[in-house]
Amino acid sequence: MLKHFEMLDNPVWQALQTIHQSFAQGTAHVQRYPAGVLQFMGCADPASADINEILPWTSVGEKLIIIGELPALPDNWALVRQLDCIQMTCEETSPVDEKETVLALDEKDIPDMLALTGQVQPGFFFDGTPLLGQYYGIRQKGQLVAVAGERTKVTGMIEISAVCTHPSFTGRGYAQQLVTHIMDTNIAAGNALYLHFVNTNDRARNVYELLGFKYRRPIVFWEIIRNS
Template identity: 30%
Template sequence: MEYVLDNPIYHALTSGHKHLAKGVETVKYYTEDVTAFAGLKNNSQENLNTLYQISPPESLFVFFAKTPVEIPEQWKLLTHIDMYQFIFRGVKVPDTDGAELTDLDQEHVAEMIDLVELTKPGPFLSKTIELSNYTGIFVDGKLASMAGHRFFPSPYREVSAVCTHPDHLGKGYSFKILQEQIKRILLRNEIPFLHVRNDNEAAIKLYQKLGFEIRTDMIAYVIKKEAL
């Protein structure tokens, strides 16, 4: 079943997140105000051309690939990011009480966007919170750390938007939040996974400490629709 993680966005949009999907059978993308990710049944030139044809003007998308992809000329390649995909291999549910954690909702979105803009863990839009289960730690009434869920290629659930304000690094906040995220996913009989830049050594060590293992390399391509 792990093969679905080779193409996690497409499988999320055809299973756990199909209610958030737009597109056609071979090319899917999330509702624009939820997140900017697209999933292709395969990363062919034909499917990238189809994405161009069916998406709104000036769309910006992120899609994942296990191997390098040639981007058609009508798309502007903004950047690509070399990543690792981790999967949870732990043997037990973390023993946490979540006492310090706050479940985040729509009233927290402005603070969440500010924290993401500061720390750059990945895109976060006005309705990204609909991907569910965002939790945070507040210090003196301000959001200091958070994480939540993103892709849901059932039965796998991705942990994402893991970030901590620079003033609060080294206090173990991300560790506590991630333990709670893992716990909640496992208690639903799902399997946690995540993605991280392959040069983010601190995050890699943290994920390994929590019971994640590298499953594969992954590349994130950020592309923008250019007018022909």
Template identity: 30%
Template sequence: MDQQAHSLDNPIWTALVTEQAHLGTGAQLARRYHPDVAPFAAMVSDNLPEAWAALAQLLAPSEQVALLSCDPLIPPARLRAQPVGVIHQMVATRRDARVADSADNADIVVLGAADAAQMQDLAAKTKPGPFCPRTHEMGHYIGVRWQSRLIAMAGERMHPAGHVEISAVCVDAEWRGKGLAQRLVENLEARIWRRGESPFLHVLGQNAGAIALYERLGFRLRQRFHLTMVGRAPSDADLN
């Protein structure tokens, strides 16, 4: 496995110490995205007690963050873990930078801060994964509108050096089955390849429909991770 591929073994950490350091906080042992950007956090190693202590310092009393790990997490007593499921990390295998500005993509628009409310509304309805008020700042987001209403979107989320995660792929229920998700993913893929980087994505293991779509688009399984929500355990003071 080459050096770049290793950055995907701990993608949240790698992103937060490289391309997206400005979107997070923390230090040498534990880092997290700002809460209004994304709920993800990571440690340099989940085998170090001092890394767990550093992570605890980044959490508000009632807050949880999401971590990816190869094995189930067993936090120290001061923290509690809530398993969510198994995540499939998939990498693109078809290096194709074409998908240009064809007539088929004329309806695809670039999304930004002015569209944040509509993006959050669509994510709330379709539940593609966490989408916070500033998630759109993590990368390039695109979408499709119908009569001024945002009906589909996708974008770039984690950015570990050399790789870019495609995320928030979602389509309004009334518009599914028309190939919108595929066109958005292919558009993002082409853009990422043209920048000299490699596309990848994460999808819940039980989401068979999404996995089948990504496999048709040339993505293959690279790694499975445990997705776990971690927060502070309630103290005696919290219970009084």
């Protein structure tokens, strides 16, 4: 099946129009994921979007993230930070073998997932984030030491996200094995994969290239805040 990777130029909007349509809040032109699930917002046409259309679904002081092109910000919004990232894609199974037991995580694991992602990648994972897709983990002596899962979903394409390993357990290949599991599971189901990481994270780039991911494009995560 031919994957329309150009849809990933505006991944949040495309996800909210397709697989994640049930999560969409907003208007015909500007939509977001629910607060507490994912602080992402997308626009049908960022060049002409009026993001104040989303005001009824936001609160003063709330931060949201736009991926890709940044619309013009009205006076009641401000830019908090710009994260320059790399987007990669993959359509093949991983060459890495799974050695550890990979666990499918569920509701009872959410407190541990929040603790781990909050330590390693704060600000991107919330109580409702596991509603977006399946998350997996590795435990050692009962402790959740590594996690990864599925975040935004566009027709035929799944984003791998929340790839986190506890600092005391890095260097053991846990992240590779979790990403491998997600890759192999989705490729078998006919889905391609995509992911994002900060462009200065050479370690992540090396791991993903080893697993078969290919560079697609640079892409920016814009964190904005509603001031009034």
